Every structure is written in structure tokens, then in C-alpha cells.
Amino acid sequence: MGEVGDKYRLYLVGEGEKDTHWRHGGAPKYDLVNRLFEEERTKEWPEGSLEETVQNAIKTWEMELSHKTRLSDFKSINHEKFTLSVNGRKPLTGEETLSLGSYNAMLETSMPAELCPKGYYNSKEETFESSHENFRSAFPRGFAWEVLEVYSGPPVVAFKFRHWGHMEGNFKGHAPTGKMVEFIGIAVLKVDDQLRAETVEIYYDPAEFMAELYKGPKLDTAEESNSSNAQICPFM
Numbered sequence: 001m002g003e004v005g006d007k008y009r010l011y012l013v014g015e016g017e018k019d020t021h022w023r024h025g026g027a028p029k030y031d032l033v034n035r036l037f038e039e040e041r042t043k044e045w046p047e048g049s050l051e052e053t054v055q056n057a058i059k060t061w062e063m064e065l066s067h068k069t070r071l072s073d074f075k076s077i078n079h080e081k082f083t084l085s086v087n088g089r090k091p092l093t094g095e096e097t098l099s100l101g102s103y104n105a106m107l108e109t110s111m112p113a114e115l116c117p118k119g120y121y122n123s124k125e126e127t128f129e130s131s132h133e134n135f136r137s138a139f140p141r142g143f144a145w146e147v148l149e150v151y152s153g154p155p156v157v158a159f160k161f162r163h164w165g166h167m168e169g170n171f172k173g174h175a176p177t178g179k180m181v182e183f184i185g186i187a188v189l190k191v192d193d194q195l196r197a198e199t200v201e202i203y204y205d206p207a208e209f210m211a212e213l214y215k216g217p218k219l220d221t222a223e224e225s226n227s228s229n230a231q232i233c234p235f236m
Helices: 031-040 050-067 094-100 102-106 128-138 206-213
Strands: 083-086 144-152 156-166 180-191 197-204
Touching: 031 144, 031 156, 050 102, 050 144, 050 156, 050 180, 050 197, 083 102, 094 102, 102 128, 180 206
Parallel strands: 083 197
Antiparallel strands: 144 156, 156 180, 180 197
């Protein structure tokens, strides 16, 4: 991929990024999460395969969403048409997705903040920065992502994916468990003739995944949380 990305992500460096506005002042480094991905992935796709192409395209999109502050700097999406929908909820525009951040977009709820039980993760009370800090703290080696299977090719790409990390840091006042935390999902991606994303639909169950993050003892009381609680404000 030469000067325009690491092994798995395009549009990180090079002439095309000289005017890019980066959230933390410069292009991110992915050495830690790349190592985790390579050590623990369950699939290793042939170079140039549809599976590898889809996998790298999503990694590139996630990089842009997490680290570029202007939608105009995104090269992995069709700016005019892009929408993101999670679990059948109302689609978000590109600007709405960028404002929320990937974690809040994935965990968004339509329940009013005042009705969300105390102690549950509530996307309405989290900013882009706080949501990313929560998960960076919990997964210091990163939150790896892989394609498990691709069911159809462009222009409508349907695939199964796996997202995982090791909870080796604190999460919202809960001590690390050291355990692997993962979830499996399905996504449907519609792309244009330049393979830029136009619509992304993601389907997964966040309850079990989030419950794992609350299993560690509370840092202030050293009492274990109720692991049977999903600990996420319910979707509506």
C-alpha cells in the first residue's frame, strides 16, 4: 500500500493527507492493535481477496471516523450519500456519525437520559472524547476487528465480523478482568463505483459485550457488579 497507509489502512500519510485535520495533531499509529489482530485473528485472508478488501476498507473507514475531524477529509465514504444505521435504528448522516463518534453511534439509544438507569452506559451522556477514552482505557492493546465471512460482493457487500480486545484496564470505575471481550455482528455495506461507502448497516447484540466490561469490581467499593445486568441503557 506504499505511502498512503499501513498494512491494513489507507489514507494515513502521503501527499493526499498533507491538509488533513487530525484529531490528535497527527496520523495515528496502529502497531499495538495490528499485533493483537495478527496474533489472535481466526481468519487470514489471501492478499487481494474480496474478504481482505472488505476487511481493510472497514479498518480504513474506522480510522477516518476516529481520527479525522472534518468529513471533507474522509476518502473512504461518499460524502453526499453516506449513512450509518445500527440495529435498525434511524440512519445517521456522515456529520452526525462524526459528531457522536463510533462508540456512541454503536451504543446509541433513543431512551431519554433521565430514564436510563443509573450506572448504565448512556451514549447521551458521553462525548466523542469521553466514549473513546472509556474504551482506550479498557483495551490498552486496542480493540481488534476482523472479517469472518463475506456473503456478497459489490455494490452490496454483506459480511460477518468479529470485534475483540482484552480488558486490561479500567472501564467507567470498574477494575480490569484481564479477560477477552468480544462480539460477533453482521453488516451490509453499499458502495459506489469507486468503492466508497454509501450506506452501512450493522447488526449485533451489545448487551453481553457491555456486561463483560462491568464484571470487574468497582474500584471505590471493591464489590463486584451484577454480571447478569447488561449495563447498557436499553434500546427502543
